[in-house]
Amino acid sequence: MTIAVYCSAKxxxxxxxxxxxxxxxxxxxxxxxxxxxxGATGGLMSRTSNAAKTAGAxxxxxxxxxxxxxxxxxxxxDELVEVSNMNERKQKMKELSDCxxxxxxxxxxxxxxxxxxxxxxVGEHKKPTYILNYKGFYQPLKDLAEHMRSLRFLPxxxxxxxxxxxxxxxxxxxxxxxx
Numbered sequence: 209m210t211i212a213v214y215c216s217a218k219x220x221x222x223x224x225x226x227x228x229x230x231x232x233x234x235x236x237x238x239x240x241x242x243x244x245x246x247g248a249t250g251g252l253m254s255r256t257s258n259a260a261k262t263a264g265a266x267x268x269x270x271x272x273x274x275x276x277x278x279x280x281x282x283x284x285x286d287e288l289v290e291v292s293n294m295n296e297r298k299q300k301m302k303e304l305s306d307c308x309x310x311x312x313x314x315x316x317x318x319x320x321x322x323x324x325x326x327x328x329x330v331g332e333h334k335k336p337t338y339i340l341n342y343k344g345f346y347q348p349l350k351d352l353a354e355h356m357r358s359l360r361f362l363p364x365x366x367x368x369x370x371x372x373x374x375x376x377x378x379x380x381x382x383x384x385x386x387x
Contacts, residue, residue: 209241209242209306209307209383209387210241210242210243210244210268210304210305210306211236211241211242211243211244211305211306211307211308211309211383212244212245212301212302212304212305212307212308212309212324213232213236213243213244213245213252213256213308213309213311214245214246214308214309214310214311214313214316214317214320214321215229215245215251215252215253215256215310215311215312215313215317216250216251216252216253216311216312216313216314216317217246217248217249217250217251217252217253217254217280217313217316218250218251218314219250219251221251221252221312225252225311225312225342226251226252226255227255228252228255228311228312228340228342228376229251229252229253229254229255229256229259229311230255230256230259231259231376232256232259232260232309232311232376233255233256233257233258233259233260233261233262233263233265234259234260234262234263235263235376235380236256236260236263236265237259237260237261237262237263237264237265238263238264239384240264240265241265242265242266242267242268243256243257243260243265243266243267243268244268244269244270244301244304244305245257245267245268245269245270245301246269246270246271246275246297246301247268247269247270247271247275247281247282247285247288247289248269248271248275248280248281248282249280249281249282250280252311252312252313253282254282256311257269257282257284257285258284261284261286266286266287267284267285267286267287268285268286268287268288268289268304269282269285269287269288269289270289270291270297270300270301270304271288271289271290271291271297272290272291272292272293272294272296272297273290273292274293274294276290289304294316294319298319298320298323298324301320302323302324302327302332302333302335305335306335306387307335307336307337307338307383307387308320308321308324308335308336308337308338309338309340309379310337310338310339310340310346310370311340311342312340312342312345312346321337321339321370324337325337325368325370328368329366329367329368331367331368334368336370336371336386337370337371338370338371338373338379338382338383339370339371339372339373340373340374340375340376340379341372341373341374342374342375342376346372350372
């Protein structure tokens, strides 16, 4: 299975969050999966891709020229797909992947997350999106979705809905049991 991971590229985040990348990347590699990620260095991106590569995963990076020009091109990719901008990056990652995992991150991660959710909602794909709500990181987003649902901005029964998961162990079990 090919798994896209969206996550922070910041190195200054708490160490326990960086360790999430190590654990997820190792699991991806040990279970024979392929990692698709943004092809850049830093933070959870480096930790996840390095751990996946070390554990034997095939690693695909998808990178636009602005990030490459900033000197942030990862060197651990088995395949590097160069795209012209961030929108093409999101599109290519969606095309290449069977599911999406959203780790903690900031605006870029949210952009990628909302892109796969919105495109799933309108029927462009049926690939699952998993949001790691580690230590309640995405709880405000989960609460916002419930608020939108209570006001009927979201339907009670959505045709495409991301799945919030509180820890990696539960995420691994869900993936094993559904894919």
